[in-house]
Amino acid sequence: MKVVLCGGGNAIHVLSAYVSSKDEIDEVCVLSLFPGEAERLRNAIPEKGIQCINDLGDDVFGKPSIVSDDPAEVIPGADVVIFALPSFTHEMYLKALKPHLKRGVTLGSMPGEGGFDLCAIHNLGGDFVKASNLFALETLPWACRIKEYGTSVEVLGTKKEIDIVVSPKDGSTVNEVLGLLQRLIGKEPILKPACNFLAVTLMNINSVWHPTISYGFFRNHDITKPFDEPPPFYEGADEYTGEMLAKVSDEVLEVKRVLLEKYPGLDLSSLTHVRDWMLRSYGDDIGDKTNIYTMLHSNKGYRGLSHPMSEVDTPEGKKYVPNFRYRYYTEDIPMGLVVTKGIAELAGVPTPNMDEVIVWCQEMIKKEYVVDGKLSGKDVDSSRAPQHYGFTDLDTFMKQNRYI
Ligand code: NAD
Structure with a gap:
């Protein structure tokens, strides 16, 4: 399974460490469209990967295989795409990703503030979104801060429980998507399904x-x-x-x-x-x-x-x-x-x-x-x-x- 993490800040440091350390994930890539950020991050990550020091007492190391600013390099073949970005950048990312995304992808945002689904449907097309698993978390699972850029990040607090909204594609279920994301972020916070995007x-x-x-x-x-x-x-x-x-x-x-x-x-x-x-x-x-x-x-x-x-x-x-x-x-x-x-x-x-x-x-x-x-x-x-x-x-x- 290939996972692409979009962004380059605190949350991407945590996700890079967590997701890259999972055996079930074959490849983890980071995509940053912020000018100069991909190169800076790529050069800063040491051989042993990014260290995530967390409040649950189990430090995790993980290294993404590619850090790029080019969607054509990392998005093709991606099974899961996760945004950890300020929401004003979502539209820019969706437009850049669109030509390279495969049908059936699982794509979502943490956090995915108001109208994330509207933005995705508008930019990717209703049919494409219907054939994908779209998700949004009400907030970030952690309060986190980079300690040393590209090298270590600290989770100051892991939330206990947060809402997630999932719009599954035909043949998939909310629980399937939720289960996958839960494995990627770890035992906590517990992801609790919310009714639908409108309610969220x-x-x-x-x-x-x-x-x-x-x-x-x-x-x-x-x-x-x-x-x-x-x-x-x-x-x-x-x-x-x-x-x-x-x-x-x-x-x-x-x-x-x-x-x-x-x-x-x-x-x-x-x-x-x-x-x-x-x-x-x-x-x-x-x-x-x-x-x-x-x-x-x-x-x-x-x-x-x-x-x-x-x-x-x-x-x-x-x-x-x-x-x-x-x-x-x-x-x-x-x-x-x-x-x-x-x-x-x-x-x-x-x-x-x-x-x-x-x-x-x-x-x-x-x-x-x-x-x-x-x-x-x-x-x-x-x-x-x-x-x-x-x-x-x-x-x-x-x-x-x-x-x-
Ligand atoms: P961050 O500020 O560390 O990183 C933001 C990333 O967004 C940057 O690294 C860059 O890749 C991208 N970005 C910012 N401005 C951009 C621009 N003009 N053009 C292109 N890209 C741009 O954010 P974070 O701490 O990783 O958090 C991610 C999201 O989660 C944010 O919306 C934040 O408000 C929210 N959040 C963070 C925390 C936390 O503890 N870190 C807690 C709750 C919510």
Whole structure:
């Protein structure tokens, strides 16, 4: 079996070590389209391979056979292709891979934020995707950091359980694909099948959490004035932010209600309110379960995390300004909340609270998605909203993407 890993950062270091060390895999290749990265990585990997030091107590070494920047060199014959990349690069990779991919390939992304399937169908073609196993993990299985480039990487934390969505080809099953991926990443995290791509796209917790909490905090601050310290992310949220999170999530659930009314056979059971998601995910780590605001402030798992900031030198010394190039904005808006907004628009559901968050964030990242409550801004085509892929009515969107 031949596996191609796409990317070149922290996660690709971990995957290179894990997958290359498996006996059932004949060949592991790495493909990086980031200029100069493939050569740099190829030259940095020692003979014994990349060492992955992990929190489960079993260090792993593995060496990919080829590290290339040329899809024609590594993609032909690939049985499995895994993306571990920021989502804004997915389209570029899919376009580059398309001429070389074999029918029936198993292809997916970790993480595969909102609309990964839309992006794959648009770029590879519906028939090709139907004949492939497409998968997406809700997040990366590990918190990981390169220790020494090309040589060693550390898994700081292996998640316990994460959702995976699989759309199997004819003759294959979700369990088959899931079993293969589970063997590649190891015993943990346990991959738990989610209902379908639509449910996963709408249940994108990052797309609700990160933009709304950022808006809630910075709306009261002069962002041109540097901060002495990076402000706390979850513990810095005020009551207004807690209510806003609830309202944005209410709007997502209204989309669910309308979809289920129209398509009663649709399974969106894994799509829940963010309040319930938090209780399920953190349980007893939360001290005060009164409302979202109190939960954000009393969740042990959220302690000590701060807003993404950049350091700046000022006459009074080192200070911090918000980093709007961070994935909380550059991924969780165009591949997150904007995708949900697009589906809401097709379903005819008004989303004034979601719009308020998007409008503030788009201004910070100098983009334009929502104008006067409509997804008609000039940058919709750089998002993964259904409208970017030409969908203008709900039935066509639901049928062509095989949600019904
Ligand atoms: P990383 O930042 O280490 O690597 C990103 C890779 O993406 C780069 O090595 C490069 O190959 C590619 N890339 C970045 N910008 C590019 C561009 N403009 N053009 C072409 N290629 C480009 O990321 P990572 O830590 O390996 O994580 C992979 C994904 O998982 C990211 O989306 C990240 O946000 C997410 N994630 C990471 C962690 C973690 O602990 N590392 C945790 C959760 C989620």
